[in-house]
Amino acid sequence: MEQIELTSATAPVDELAARLRAGDERALEECYRRHGPLVRSYVGRFVPRDDCEDIVQQTFFELWRSRSRLDPARSVVAFTLGIARNRAIDQLRRRKNVVVDVSQLRDLVGEDGEVFVERLAWAADVRRGLDSLVNEQREALELAYFEDLTQREIADRLGIPIGTVKARMSRGMHHLAERIEKGELR
Amino acid sequence: MTEHCSEELFDLLSGELDREATVRVVAHLRECGKCTDELVSVAVTHGSLRAARRAREELSPRPDISMEPLSVAQPPLGISPHRRFRRLYLATAAALIVLAGAGSALFLGRPSPPPVYALATLHHLDAPTDAAGRVTVRSTSRVKQMDVVTSGLPPAPANHYYEVWLLQPQTNKMLPVGLLSPSGEGTYSVAGAIMAQYSAVDISLQSNDGNPVHSTDSVLRGTVVPTFS
Structure with a gap:
């Protein structure tokens, strides 16, 4: 039977920023668990592997120290990536003879670097919104958007009628749009 | 008014409708406020998910x-x-x-290698406390490539070997993906839709006795964390 209820649609707005501002150490742990892999992947694009983990640690340490500047209305991941970006730039300035792909550096410095961080943050928030859908809807949308399957291929893969795939995707997209519109993904 | 078309809006945006269906859906949208509102929702989500996909690809190492x-x-x-x-x-x-x-x-x-899809840090279970591992899952179009690197594992005893498994902890569903090389590393390819059904990686010590079932002697285990979760 198709599951219609959406667990996330009625979930409260993410309060991670507010909890961090209040000094909740568990919020920092949650932030590290939620965003650490993304920060590590982002930093790893620009700095040598040996420096990467140090910068990740510095980033979350600085996030904790600067938690009073967190705006609850702004995405925590965007704020965190902004810190990581600054630390990566500092690190590259300090190191000698670092060899970096110039096209990737455009994603780190200046205006392009800021835009890249915002884009990654938005992508992370959208992905989190997707993950919060009920499994049937999330699975159908993941297969369509991240595995490049057509609806017919999804139906074959899951062993369900194509009409069911369409219904799951339609409901999932509707619920995700609601969360985006309400500003819940941050 | 013709029939509502909410379930065809994804097809419309993805270019999967033929001419006849496109004309029919557009004609309906012109006169149906409910489906037009739905189109806005679908367009917002469609664009956002496409942006998420593109950003993940841009974040390739x-x-x-x-x-x-x-x-x-x-x-x-x-x-x-x-x-x-x-x-x-x-x-x-x-x-x-x-x-x-x-x-x-x-x-x-x-x-650039394929983008990193997910990461896992493997922690010791029934193994020396300094044993550890790292799993990097990279994403190609429909296949996930899983690179496993371990350290601190003792050499497998005679007539034993280490095997890598995907694990769904909630159900204990397990899927063997291959043997760990004697050097403690391995690379495995798994269909994306199958990989999505598991959330952890487990390494077991297996006896070379012809029994393909998990030995229950797990030495390392870790949760797979998507890079955009």
Whole structure:
């Protein structure tokens, strides 16, 4: 039977920023668990592997120290990536003879670097919104958007009628749009 | 009014409708406020998910960042002036660039590996406390490539081997993906839709007794964390 209820649609707005501002150490742990892999992947694009983990640690340490500047209305991941970006730039300035792909550096410095961080943050928030859908809807949308399957291929893969795939995707997209519109993904 | 078309809106945006269906859906949208509202929702989600997909691909790991000095000196360039970067980039697509040094750096135009889809840190279970591991899952179009690197595991006893498994902890559903090499590493390919059904990686010590079932002797285990979760 198709599951219609959406667990996330009625979930409260993410309060991670507010909890961090209040000094909740568990919020920092949650932030590290939620965003650490993304920060590590982002930093790893620009700095040598040996420096990467140090910068990740510095980033979350600085996030904790600067938690009073967190705006609850702004995405925590965007704020965190902004810190990581600054630390990566500092690190590259300090190191000698670092060899970096110039096209990737455009994603780190200046205006392009800021835009890249915002884009990654938005992508992370959208992905989190997707993950919060009920499994049937999330699975159908993941297969369509991240595995490049057509609806017919999804139906074959899951062993369900194509009409069911369409219904799951339609409901999932509707619920995700609601969360985006309400500003819940941050 | 013709029949509502909410379940065809994804097809419309994805170019999967034929001419007849497109005309029918558009005609309905012109007269149906409910489906037009739905189209807005679908368009917002469609664009957002496409952006998420594109960003993940953009976050593919960089070509190797070398610490070796260049043999051919290149003009020094600071890291900060954005416009200078842009001009340099446009002028020299394959330029060499120096960072923060007195004049030695290199642009390496190697193809990037597939983007990182997920990561896992493996922690010891029934293994020496310094045993650990790292799993990097990279995403190609429909296949996940899983790179496993371990350290601190003792050599498997005689007539035993280490095996890598995907695990769904909630149900204990397990899928063997291959043997760990004696060097403690391995690379495995798994269909994306199958990989999505598991959330952890487990390494077991197996007896070479012909029994393909998990030995229950797990030595390392870790949760797979998507890079955008």
